[in-house]
Amino acid sequence: MINTVPAVLALAAFVPLASAHIAFWDKSMYGFNVTQQDYSYDNRPVTPLVGYTFDQWWFHGHLDHPPLPGDTFDLPAGGTINSQLSCDKGATVWYNSSSGGDAGYGSNWPCPGQQSSQFHTTGIDDVMGCALAIAYKGNGSEVQPDDFTIFSVNQTCVWYLNTEFAVPAEMPACGPEGCTCAWFWIHSDKSGAEQMYMNGFSCNVTGATGTTPIGKSMLPRRCGADSDQNEAANPGNCTIGPKLPMYWMQAEGNNMNEGYYMPPVYNDIYGFHDGAQDDIFQDAYVSSLGASQPGVVPSATAAANRRAEIPEPVVTPPPASLVRRHKRTLAHEHSH
Ligand SMILES: *[C@@H]1O[C@H](CO)[C@@H](O)[C@H](O)[C@H]1NC(C)=O
Ligand SMILES: *[C@@H]1O[C@H](CO)[C@@H](O)[C@H](O)[C@H]1NC(C)=O
Ligand SMILES: *[C@@H]1O[C@H](CO)[C@@H](O)[C@H](O)[C@H]1NC(C)=O
Ligand SMILES: *[C@@H]1O[C@H](CO)[C@@H](O)[C@H](O)[C@H]1NC(C)=O
Ligand SMILES: *[C@@H]1O[C@H](CO)[C@@H](O)[C@H](O)[C@H]1NC(C)=O
Ligand SMILES: *[C@@H]1O[C@H](CO)[C@@H](O)[C@H](O)[C@H]1NC(C)=O
Numbered sequence: 001m002i003n004t005v006p007a008v009l010a011l012a013a014f015v016p017l018a019s020a021h022i023a024f025w026d027k028s029m030y031g032f033n034v035t036q037q038d039y040s041y042d043n044r045p046v047t048p049l050v051g052y053t054f055d056q057w058w059f060h061g062h063l064d065h066p067p068l069p070g071d072t073f074d075l076p077a078g079g080t081i082n083s084q085l086s087c088d089k090g091a092t093v094w095y096n097s098s099s100g101g102d103a104g105y106g107s108n109w110p111c112p113g114q115q116s117s118q119f120h121t122t123g124i125d126d127v128m129g130c131a132l133a134i135a136y137k138g139n140g141s142e143v144q145p146d147d148f149t150i151f152s153v154n155q156t157c158v159w160y161l162n163t164e165f166a167v168p169a170e171m172p173a174c175g176p177e178g179c180t181c182a183w184f185w186i187h188s189d190k191s192g193a194e195q196m197y198m199n200g201f202s203c204n205v206t207g208a209t210g211t212t213p214i215g216k217s218m219l220p221r222r223c224g225a226d227s228d229q230n231e232a233a234n235p236g237n238c239t240i241g242p243k244l245p246m247y248w249m250q251a252e253g254n255n256m257n258e259g260y261y262m263p264p265v266y267n268d269i270y271g272f273h274d275g276a277q278d279d280i281f282q283d284a285y286v287s288s289l290g291a292s293q294p295g296v297v298p299s300a301t302a303a304a305n306r307r308a309e310i311p312e313p314v315v316t317p318p319p320a321s322l323v324r325r326h327k328r329t330l331a332h333e334h335s336h
Contacts (some may be wrong), residue, residue, distance in 0.1 A: 007017065008154075020087035020114055021118075022085050024083055024086070024183035025092040026084065028071045029045065029067060030198065030200040031199065032059055032067060033097060034239070035055075040222075041061065045060060048193075049198060049249070052250050057198065057250050059199075072178050072202040073180075073201050074203075075171065075179075075204065075206065077170070081165050083132075083183065085157065085160075087118055087119065088103045088104070091104045091105055091112050109161060110159070120192045121158065122188070122190050124159055127158065127159050128157075128199075129155035129184035129274075130184060130266055131183070131184050131245065132181055133149060133151065134148065135180045136174060136214070139177060143200075145245075145253065146244065147243070148217065149242040149243065150243050150244070151167070152275065153272045153277065153278070155274040158185060169278070169282065170209075170278065171205045173205055179203050181201050182200045183198065184198055184245045184266065188208075188259050194249055196247070215241055216284065217243055218244065218274065218284035219243070219255060220246060220270040221237050222269060223270070224238075236286070237260065237287075238287045239271055240287045241283055241284030241285060242280035242283075242284055243272070248263070264336055276292035
């Protein structure tokens with residue numbers, strides 16, 4: 001495992017580890033049958049990603065556990081898909097291949113029998129959203145971090161085991177080998193240690209009528225109101241257009257530098273509206289710079305978003321007020 005964990009993460013060591021976390025469960029996923037015994041560390045699909053090397057976090061380290069040929073997740077253009085997000089494969093329709101068997105299949109609660117703290121949420125007001133990304137490459141081993149584009153967001157995630165995602169109507173067809181997708185989630189800072197989630201899966205767009213390819217994805221930017229940080233909305237700072245997934249809190253390969261107490265999240269705070277991301281078939285621009293001309297990429301924007309080198313996380317000390325709040329959170333968790 002990793003020894004070079006930023007000092008502030010040492011705090012996390014005092015937070016009791018939740019026994020359950022979340023994965024996107026489907027036979028099309030990488031790591032579908034991975035159990036606690038398959039790696040030298042617990043690399044089940046549900047385990048959170050934090051402080052990992054690139055190979056450990058990318059596709060959850062499961063590229064050697066691809067789905068069976070033909071097991072792809074269909075994405076009907078303009079339609080809706082249902083995803084199953086759960087602490088336990090045994091609570092999903094796939095329970096028949098779970099080592100523990102049926103563990104509450106039929107419930108719409110992500111972690112049957114357990115509290116929402118098990119999926120890092122203090123309540124439905126504290127959900128931060130999760131997202132699906134697509135890369136137009138059929139072989140997951142060939143997908144690079146910049147190949148992904150977030151095409152759908154559900155801001156009520158994670159709250160329901162069955163979480164729907166709307167597929168943009170204009171999604172073009174995949175090539176003969178299909179596409180590769182991934183589920184991403186970063187939870188609120190109020191329930192448990194900070195971390196990132198990623199599960200990859202094989203996917204394919206069906207019923208496509210659009211032929212315009214997805215534009216070049218850029219980094220999301222903070223631009224929505226965030227009452228927790230006392231920040232007003234700043235729409236002019238939004239990245240409009242295709243956006244990358246947010247890679248955060250790892251030992252390498254991050255593309256977001258946000259500190260420990262400011263998790264980058266898949267909702268309006270980072271310019272991700274709820275539902276299908278219909279603005280991805282154009283190049284990205286920051287709204288204040290090119291709003292009147294979609295498709296035009298001002299060079300300043302390209303420069304602002306350029307990701308030539310992957311910066312290491314800059315862990316800035318949080319304001320004292322946040323430290324106090326977090327200490328209370330920790331004390332609260334200790335008392336349980
Ligand atoms: C997962 O396990 C089930 C049964 O245990 C098996 O039928 C299926 O083929 C396996 N899938 C993969 C991708 O290994
Ligand atoms: C397990 O359940 C899945 C989902 O219902 C089904 O597709 C699959 O055929 C089942 N596998 C076995 C071995 O019964
Ligand atoms: C997928 O890509 C990897 C890396 O390029 C390659 O080694 C592998 O053979 C490819 N798999 C298939 C099924 O083409
Ligand atoms: C998010 O998922 C919930 C539960 O499945 C669903 O009711 C809701 O419509 C979804 N929201 C979007 C924007 O797709
Ligand atoms: C993807 O879906 C299209 C449209 O249904 C189909 O023609 C194609 O064979 C599928 N590709 C794969 C790799 O499943
Ligand atoms: C604009 O976005 C950048 C990148 O997310 C962020 O660092 C900055 O604080 C934001 N500025 C404002 C004024 O919101």
